[in-house]
Amino acid sequence: MKNMKIFDTQAKYGKYTTILLSLILFFLTIFLYFFTAHQRHKENPDDKIVPTASEMLDGLKRVTIQKDRKGELRLWIDTYASGKRFLISLFLLVFAVILGLNMGVFPIIEHFFLRFMTFFDKIPALAVLPILFIIFGLGETSKIALILIGVFPTITLDTYLRARSVPSEQITKGLTLGASDFEIAYKVVLPQIIPGVLDTIRLNFKAMILFLIAGESLAATVGLGYRIFVIRRYIAMDIIIPYVLWMSLLAFTADFLVRLWVKNGYSWTEKQNG
């Protein structure tokens, strides 16, 4: 017990201490919330701003197992609609990866796209939204287009930079072993950068969800983002809060799954010592 410093750069903690430390803020937040809810309800039992746990559970029941006026289970149809938009955009991002890869490997494609993409990347996607609504109408296309305009160039440029940073020795080696130019792109460069690209896509989930909610809040008839903006009019915090938590949970799960995929599928990335 000779060292009792709190801020010790060399400190090492056991598993349980680490877990305990990281849980403190979660519990503190939850406690403060319910404490506030309790206090407000003591003053006004009809308070809608900070609903109690039972009120939120009640709200959650109303959107998950009780049909609404239209006979729909709201949370699920909202999740389905938003999830579909998200997954379609995610699928289309495959093309961003392919484009970025080819830009990184083939100078002709690089020169053709690089400046354009760099500029495209700087267009504020949300500012384009009105244009999208005018051109594509208020349907699914404009919402997916918004997500893509927001993240497509980022993913492309990131993939491009990753492809460029593959050591030229690797490409030379591949050529001396008889690989064609396309084999260099798809068998030497692509598999090496995939874990990094997956990480970038994962980090861009947040931006994708942001654009999704923005699109839905302005023009949609169903969707998680649409719902929370509609029920805002009724100050239905007992539904908004579960919705926000649900969205966070979905985002966290998606992120977690990709991290798991990278960790298990690409064990060779762990440590590359020279």
Next chain:
Amino acid sequence: MAIPGQRNKMDKTLLHLEDVYKRYFNQNKKEFTVLNDIDLKVNEGEFVSLIGPSGCGKSTLLRLVLGSEQPSEGIVHFDDKKIIGPDRDRGIVFQKYSLFPHLTILDNIAFGLDVEGFTIPGRIFTPFKYSKRKKEFRKEAQLYLERIGLKNDGDKYPHQLSGGMRQRAAIAQSLIMKPKILLMDEPFGALDDSTRQDMQLFLLEQWKKEQMTVFFVTHDLEEAIFLGSRIIVLSQYYKTDKDSNEGSKIVSDLKISEKTIKPTSFKYSKECADLIKKVRHEGLDPEHKQHIREFDLNHKDSFRTITQDEWNNK
């Protein structure tokens, strides 16, 4: 002088460089010369060591032979054809990044075979044939694994191996494609001393077994002399009758031995010590500038072209 008709296989010229200059631009857009009028001929079966002071352009010369760079002037021919890019004729082992990090050692070694037999239609329409071929390639790669002493490490990834093991695998990866010449750019530069010696012996064994031609770039004089049957010294330390010189020339081109493996004891012999002393003095010493007329180019394949102003006997 070789007489036509008498040339046997071992006398075939593989590599032919003539009047080769390589110039670059520096940050101020000023041109400077790295390689100054290089003439070089390498015959089949030779183990050529290329040595020179740091910054003399050894690696540049290697890249010209490899094809990843083009000369500013002059011809670089391989097997009587102009070199236009890296290809299957010339294998390469670099000091770093030689193996593909995303493939296991076995897959790394089989890589060349895999891409050679690969077509997209073949992959789609004849999947069984494809997987059968793939299995055969693995079998062949396994033989090479045994040869390099990594029999049980085939399913490991490069980052799990030591530096020496990685370089062995990188050599096997090139050898399996049976290149006409094996180029090596300081392949053992990052290895510790005893591993290095093992690797030298390993390389010489492979050289003998495959009757290979090797072009070996190193900055280690002892290594160059122990390995090579021929040593070429590239250096910027020389003088001519011209007022100023820029860029390296081949200042020595010596036969070290027949195309045989020298015993390890050669490293401690007087012959080796004398050679080291000679090369160090003539090529690597910035204080001592040999005149272009004094270059020792005694190897039988050596030749050179000289410009009038470099050699006017004044």
